[in-house]
Amino acid sequence: MPNYRRWRVPGGTYFLTFTLLDRGSGLLVEHIDALRNAVRLTKIERPFHIDGWVVLPDHVHCMITLPVGDDDYSNRIKAIKIRFVRALPAQEFRSPTRCRKRERGIWQRRFWEHCIRSDMDYAAHLDYIHINPLKHGLVSRVLDWPFSTFHRAVEQGLYPPEWAGSDGLMSLLVSE
DSSP, X not given: OOOOOOOOOTTOEEEEEEEBSSTTOOHHHHTHHXXXXXXXXXXHHSOOEEEEXXXXXXXEEEEEEOOTTOOOHXXXXXXXXXXXXXXXXXXXXXXXXXXXXXXXXXXXXXXXXXXXXXXXXXXXXXXXXXXXXXXXXXXXXXXXXXXXXXXHHHHTTSSOTTTTOSHHHHHHHHHO
């Protein structure tokens, strides 16, 4: 079994991505209330601050800050995934391996994490979170995607409402 080494900083801020097994699925936005409830309950059980969050049809990008002395982001993601799965009927395809391990066929097993190391790193990842619906062609303006903390960030004055809504910016994203 692989030994994954993750950078852990108690009270740190982490950029995380977790993804559905079926990358063509729209399950997350189709069942957005179940996902929101899973996050809400997990925050009660294992507190964390949401710095940025976007839910796309088949994956989630988020940036969270943990309480002082706490570096356990893994079990928070695990709890969110489990709560979301339990809210859905078991109708998905499951491989023989998943059946044998009594796993659902909803989520990819692992997730991506990155420990935020500077103010510039923080800003870049927050921008990445908020621009993702535009990058994936889901909207023509970031403001039009409903499942994002971008709206909260606009209210807080962190972004102007029309941020990243121009064709010029989209052409830069496509060329990357």
